[in-house]
Amino acid sequence: xxxxxSDTWLALxxxxxxxxxLKAGAARTAVIELLANEGRCLLSPQEIATKLQGGSxxxxxSVYRTxxxxxxxxxxxxxxxxxxxxxxxxxxxxxxxxxFFNEATGAVTPFEDQELDQxxxxxxxxxxxxxxxxxxxxxxxxxx
Amino acid sequence: xxxxxSDTWLALxxxxxxxxxLKAGAARTAVIELLANEGRCLLSPQEIATKLQGGSxxxxxSVYRTxxxxxxxxxxxxxxxxxxxxxxxxxxxxxxxxxFFNEATGAVTPFEDQELDQxxxxxxxxxxxxxxxxxxxxxxxxxx
DNA sequence: TTATATGCAAAAGCTTTGCATGGGT
DNA sequence: ACCCATGCAAAGCTTTTGCATATAA
Numbered sequence: 001x002x003x004x005x006s007d008t009w010l011a012l013x014x015x016x017x018x019x020x021x022l023k024a025g026a027a028r029t030a031v032i033e034l035l036a037n038e039g040r041c042l043l044s045p046q047e048i049a050t051k052l053q054g055g056s057x058x059x060x061x062s063v064y065r066t067x068x069x070x071x072x073x074x075x076x077x078x079x080x081x082x083x084x085x086x087x088x089x090x091x092x093x094x095x096x097x098x099x100f101f102n103e104a105t106g107a108v109t110p111f112e113d114q115e116l117d118q119x120x121x122x123x124x125x126x127x128x129x130x131x132x133x134x135x136x137x138x139x140x141x142x143x144x
Numbered sequence: 145x146x147x148x149x150s151d152t153w154l155a156l157x158x159x160x161x162x163x164x165x166l167k168a169g170a171a172r173t174a175v176i177e178l179l180a181n182e183g184r185c186l187l188s189p190q191e192i193a194t195k196l197q198g199g200s201x202x203x204x205x206s207v208y209r210t211x212x213x214x215x216x217x218x219x220x221x222x223x224x225x226x227x228x229x230x231x232x233x234x235x236x237x238x239x240x241x242x243x244f245f246n247e248a249t250g251a252v253t254p255f256e257d258q259e260l261d262q263x264x265x266x267x268x269x270x271x272x273x274x275x276x277x278x279x280x281x282x283x284x285x286x287x288x
Numbered sequence: 289t290t291a292t293a294t295g296c297a298a299a300a301g302c303t304t305t306g307c308a309t310g311g312g313t
Numbered sequence: 314a315c316c317c318a319t320g321c322a323a324a325g326c327t328t329t330t331g332c333a334t335a336t337a338a
Binding site: 025045068084 | 311
């Protein structure tokens with residue numbers, strides 16, 4: 001049985017965190033495990049904190065600190081929503097997806113498109129820049 | 145002499161605002177004229193307010209209200225930055241551009257790519273959605 | 289004259305930070 | 314032992330809102 005995406009991400013996270021000289025505390029571990037399980041698409045810090053409220057660990061401050069840290073290490077992607085709330089999702093190397101926001105319902109639909117990713121690489125070449133991250137955000141409504 | 149882009153936008157803005165039953169006050173007029181002159185690429189509300197401080201009109205509240213209003217009418221585009229600040233630029237119909245953020249310097253480079261815009265239309269079709277707005281955000285550094 | 293616009297100040301959020309305590313290695 | 318992590322509460326920010334006044338049409 002091949003290793004699941006979550007497991008590889010979890011392993012990568014543990015590796016990078018210890019490489020950075022960081023120690024595994026209860027709150028950060030809880031956030032990371034939550035992300036590994038259900039962090040595939042855009043969770044807000046508040047949502048994460050709420051989901052963690054069952055356990056004894058995971059103050060809102062630690063959630064923010066953990067997300068900051070993971071973002072700096074390239075372990076999560078961050079999207080800043082129009083509602084002034086930042087949302088995060090795990091960053092799977094070589095497995096990018098993008099987002100369609102339904103403005104009528106608020107629903108978010110992730111999608112992939114290799115052609116799009118390829119074209120962006122070409123654009124980066126043309127601009128003579130090295131792109132370390134990118135987002136494609138579509139907004140609209142269903143139908144047609 | 146052909147009408148400049150700013151003038152067409154200014155005309156369109158006046159038209160849509162009055163169609164919406166809104167009245168032309170000093171503060172909003174000042175913001176709109178500023179945008180027409182130098183609102184091609186990503187200004188923050190604070191920057192706009194500062195540029196307006198010379199005149200007697202343009203409190204920060206009115207700047208926010210004006211931008212909100214223009215955004216609802218589709219007259220400006222809005223991008224939410226990673227620093228928690230929303231930035232606006234005039235929305236030229238049929239003249240989309242996107243943004244490269246240099247993470248080292250903070251500089252923003254706008255770019256256009258018709259192939260990209262076309263591909264996004266195709267993706268919208270595939271997803272069976274009607275896209276009313278979209279952003280492509282590149283981040284990275286110069287070189288290579 | 290009536291509905292909208294404006295400015296000020298207060299309020300509302302989200303996010304960050306200081307500090308004392310607890311925990312990993 | 315030493316350094317990092319955590320929680321709480323306070324502070325910092327951007328943005329929104331209430332309200333009285335001024336102004337466009």
